[in-house]
């Protein structure tokens with residue numbers, strides 16, 4: 636079954652022109668953003684075009700009837716290779732978090748309308764590899780409870796359907812929403828280094844079929860349309876590193892395939908996760924030996 640791709644309920648910068656309307660709070664606001672995001676996405680239709688400079692690599696997809704994504708700059712990972720383990724105490728702490736993720740996962744059930752199975756063939760009948768090999772980082776903009784409420788709510792309309800594989804609260808709690816084998820609806824029209832999977836030719840392709848999505852709870856001062864906020868907590872970076880270690884241990888995910896929603900979004904309207912500290916992630920992944 637072909638299925639449109641989906642937009643998550645954030646970040647607010649997608650709604651720049653309508654930010655003044657975002658004055659209600661809580662799940663009502665999430666609902667409003669969802670609807671607005673969906674409408675914005677549909678409205679773009681086939682008119683999507685990339686923004687930014689020309690590609691800097693050999694990534695030069697041709698127009699072959701919408702089977703390849705538009706040309707975009709290649710992702711340049713801020714993570715640097717390193718085999719130096721500099722903080723043994725942190726390493727032990729992160730390993731304990733990883734063990735807890737595996738032995739005592741905290742799970743929340745997502746409504747079945749908000750996710751799907753990974754496709755093994757695209758809309759053109761071509762075989763596609765459904766193995767997760769890309770991680771996309773997001774932020775919730777609003778609180779964890781609002782996000783969970785949204786994912787647990789049935790959404791019969793395609794444009795409202797949304798999910799991630801995991802959420803990480805400000806206090807570091809990891810909420811596992813979907814098994815990595817499932818296809819989360821975390822990004823709409825999107826591509827990564829010239830790769831996407833088209834499941835509905837009318838709406839272009841998406842990275843969802845080969846991606847894992849994780850979203851960080853935004854601090855209170857980020858519940859707005861601003862370009863940045865005070866950033867994520869140390870506990871969030873710890874938990875993110877542990878979660879990534881789990882996923883990288885289970886799937887062929889290279890560090891350079893950890894990216895952002897902003898980087899994969901073809902609409903040029905997503906900016907999350909804002910104020911992300913790559914150095915904080917670098918240190919933790921390095922101490923776990925994952926950048927060696």
Ligand SMILES: [Zn+2]
Nearest residue numbers: 773774896907
């Ligand atoms: Zn996002």
